[in-house]
């Protein structure tokens with residue numbers, strides 16, 4: 001009984017690998033005047049993440065090839081969405097290209113190109129700062145957890161240990 005409860009707590013305490021949903025353009029959404037080149041910067045898109053496009057009736061989302069992205073050609077889109085609230089799962093690594101097919105919108109900047117990278121824990125560290133610190137920081141605190149959301153084994157262990165202690169205390173009180 002206690003073992004089963006502990007096991008259940010372990011399961012609850014172990015975070016599943018989680019996907020991130022990116023709202024394209026953030027609060028502005030998918031619209032004319034958006035700057036999706038800037039929006040992409042600093043973001044890492046992993047396989048399993050999703051893009052959420054929110055847009056009004058004058059817009060659509062077309063997934064296109066790179067050349068059609070470059071040329072704003074919506075004539076042979078790979079996929080087309082128009083329901084105003086489109087979630088696209090990034091299912092494979094590689095580049096993906098989206099444009100709004102409404103006349104003039106893509107040329108005006110309504111175009112999005114992303115690079116999807118394979119997730120599975122070890123992403124190449126393209127943005128991690130060097131760990132070496134300037135001289136004389138013997139008492140500096142440990143570095144903060146990575147912003148990229150990589151699960152930390154140390155944190156998980158601490159969490160599990162904490163749950164175990166709580167469970168033990170509860171069982172001790174109950175017995």
Ligand SMILES: [Cu+2]
Pocket residue numbers: 031032058059060100101102105106110
């Ligand atoms: Cu548009």
